[in-house]
Amino acid sequence: xxxxxxxRGRILAGLRSxxxxxxxxxxxxxxxxxxxxxxxxxxxxxDVSAMDGYAVRAADATEGAWLRVxxxxxxxxxxxxxxGAGEAVRIFxxxxxxxxxxxxxxxxxxxxxxGRVLVRETVQPGRWIRRAGLDFKxxxxxxxxxxxxxxxxxxxxxxxxxxxxxxxxxxRIGILATGDEIVLPGEPLPPGGIVSSNAHALAALxxxxxxxxxxxxxxxxxxxxxxAAAEAARFCDxxxxxxxxxxxxxxxxxxxxxxxGFTLDFWKIAMRPGKPLIWGRLGETPLLGLPGNPVSALVxxxxxxxxxxxxxxxxxxxxxxxxxxxxxxxxxxNDRREDYLRARLRQEPDGQWVATAANRQDSSMxxxxxxxxxxxxxxxxxxxxxxxxxxxxxxxxxxxx
Numbered sequence: 500x501x502x503x504x505x506x507r508g509r510i511l512a513g514l515r516s517x518x519x520x521x522x523x524x525x526x527x528x529x530x531x532x533x534x535x536x537x538x539x540x541x542x543x544x545x546d547v548s549a550m551d552g553y554a555v556r557a558a559d560a561t562e563g564a565w566l567r568v569x570x571x572x573x574x575x576x577x578x579x580x581x582x583g584a585g586e587a588v589r590i591f592x593x594x595x596x597x598x599x600x601x602x603x604x605x606x607x608x609x610x611x612x613x614g615r616v617l618v619r620e621t622v623q624p625g626r627w628i629r630r631a632g633l634d635f636k637x638x639x640x641x642x643x644x645x646x647x648x649x650x651x652x653x654x655x656x657x658x659x660x661x662x663x664x665x666x667x668x669x670x671r672i673g674i675l676a677t678g679d680e681i682v683l684p685g686e687p688l689p690p691g692g693i694v695s696s697n698a699h700a701l702a703a704l705x706x707x708x709x710x711x712x713x714x715x716x717x718x719x720x721x722x723x724x725x726x727a728a729a730e731a732a733r734f735c736d737x738x739x740x741x742x743x744x745x746x747x748x749x750x751x752x753x754x755x756x757x758x759x760g761f762t763l764d765f766w767k768i769a770m771r772p773g774k775p776l777i778w779g780r781l782g783e784t785p786l787l788g789l790p791g792n793p794v795s796a797l798v799x800x801x802x803x804x805x806x807x808x809x810x811x812x813x814x815x816x817x818x819x820x821x822x823x824x825x826x827x828x829x830x831x832x833n834d835r836r837e838d839y840l841r842a843r844l845r846q847e848p849d850g851q852w853v854a855t856a857a858n859r860q861d862s863s864m865x866x867x868x869x870x871x872x873x874x875x876x877x878x879x880x881x882x883x884x885x886x887x888x889x890x891x892x893x894x895x896x897x898x899x900x
Contacts, residue, residue: 500769502879503802503837509764510778510807511816513785517670517736519813521663524656527648529709530666531813536642539660542634546596548572549627553587553609553616554600560587560622565615572597587616596628603627635659645813647709667813670710673732674698677742677752678791679720696865697741697789697796704800707899708808725755733784736811739804740777742791752788756781769879771836772862773799792862798839798874805898819898821876821891827855830877830884838877841867842892854892872896 501509519533548554559566566587572578574593582588582599590596590603601624608620635641641659642652648666656664681695682688695717702712713735718728732738740752753763763779766788770776772795777788787804789796801819810816824844840856847853854875857867874893877884884890 500767500774500836501765503768503770506765506768506770506776506778507803507806507818510787510803511810513764513778513780514737514807514810516667516813517811518668519665520668521665523663524653524661527653527656527664527666528650530648530664530669531709532642532644532646532648532652532664533667533813534665535640535644536656536659536661536664538635538637538639538641541632541637542658543629543631545631547574547629548590548592548594548596548603549629550603550605551591552606552627553604554578554582554590554594554596555587555602555604555618555622556582556584556600557602557622557624557626559585560602560604560618562618562621564618566618568611568614568616570597601625601628645815647812647814670736670808670811671713671734672705672710672808673713673715673735673738674701674705675715675718675725675728675732675738675740677718677720677725677740681717681742683717696793697791700793700797701739701741701789701800701804704797704804704898704900705808708805709812710808720751722751722755725751726759729756729759729761729781729786733782735784737807738781738784738786739800740786740788741796752777756786761786769836770799770802771838772860773802774836776803790862793865794841794862794868797865797868801874801893801895801898801900802839819893822852822894822897824852824854824873824875824890824892825887826875826884826890827853828886830856832883833877833879833881835879837879838881839874839893840877841871842873842875843871844873844892844894852892854890 569586570578571589572594573591577595578588578597582597588597602622604622610617641655676695676698680692682692684694698714702714705712718725760782766777768776773790775790779786789799842854842856844854856875857871872895876891
C-alpha cells in the first residue's frame with residue numbers, strides 16, 4: 500500500500516488541463532481563466548464627479564460666495580466649455596469635470612437662485628472628484644489566469660471592455676458504476692440488490708468542482724460489459740469507475756480493461772475508508788477506480804477526484820483544504836492507514852471549531868456521512884487524542900458538498 504499523499508501526487512502528476520475555449524461574459528462565471536485580462540481602456544477615462552452638485556474653482560467657492568451657473572454636465576453629456584473665475588457648472592454623479600474646475604460643491608451645501616448658486620460650505624480642492632485612472636489604467640492586468648472567475652471578476656472584465664474571455668474547457672468526466680447487485684433509483688429492487696448511489700453522488704461532486712459529468716449505464720459483472728462501457732468513455736478527460744476495484748472473484752475492472760489498453764499505476768492505498776483504489780490509463784484516458792462502498796467512494800472522491808478535477812480545470816494542484824478544529828471527544832490510537840472519520844462540526848461562542856467523530860464509521864452508511872459535514876483526518880499511527888486537542892478537518896461545505 501502507498502500513502503494518501505503519494506497516491507494523490509501520482510494522480511495529479513499524470514493530469515493536464517483539458518484545453519481552452521473562448522466564451523462570452525454571460526457564460527464565464529465559475530470558469531477558470533486561461534489568459535490574462537488586461538484593461539483595454541482607462542477607468543474612469545477622465546476626471547469625473549463623485550456626487551451631484553456644482554463643478555467649481557475651489558479658490559472662488561468659499562462660504563457665503565455667489566457663483567454664476569453657466570451650464571450643466573450630466574453623466575454622458577460633457578459640458579462644452581470650462582469653468583472661469585466666479586463660475587460654476589451644474590454637475591451630476593459620473594459627469595466629466597469641466598476644464599478649470601478643481602472641486603465639487605455638493606448640492607446639499609448649495610442654494611440655487613436665478614442662475615446663481617450660494618456656497619454654504621467652503622469647497623476643498625480635489626474633493627469629490629474621481630481622477631482619471633482611479634480604478635485602473637489601460638494595459639494593466641485586471642484578472643490573472645488560473646483563477647476561477649467570480650461575479651466580481653466578470654464585472655471587472657466587463658469594465659475593462661472585454662466581451663469575451665479565454666477560459667479552460669470544463670473537463671468531461673465519465674462515471675461508470677459496476678456490479679450485478681446495483682439498480683438505478685426508482686427501479687424494482689431484486690433479491691440481494693441495492694440502489695446505486697455512487698454515480699449520482701460523484702456526478703454532484705463533479706458539478707460542484709465545475710466539471711461536466713457523464714453518468715454511463717451500469718456495467719454488470721461481466722468482462723465484455725465493463726470493457727464496452729469503458730470504450731464508450733474514451734472521449735472523456737477522465738473516467739471514474741466505482742466498484743470492482745478490490746481482489747474478489749467479482750472485482751473485474753482491471754481484468755476487463757486490460758485488453759482495451761489499460762495500464763496500472765497503483766491500486767492500493769493506506770487509507771480508511773477506501774483502501775482499494777485504482778489509478779492508471781485506458782489508452783490516453785486517465786482512469787480513477789473508486790471503491791464500491793458508497794462512503795468509501797465519496798470520501799475518495801473528495802480526497803483524490805476533487806484535486807484531480809482542479810488540475811483538469813486549469814487550477815494549481817492542491818489537496819482539499821484542511822480547517823483547524825479541536826476534538827469533541829477522545830479518539831483512540833490510529834493504525835497504519837490514514838483515517839477520515841465522519842464528524843459533526845460546531846462552533847463555540849468564542850469562535851473555536853469543534854469536530855466530534857460519529858460513533859459509527861461503517862463505510863456503507865451514507866446517512867452518517869450526510870448528517871456529519873466534516874472529515875476528521877487522522878494520520879497513520881497517530882497516538883490517542885484527548886477531547887480538546889487540535890485536529891484537522893475537511894469541511895464538505897467548503898467544497899460545495
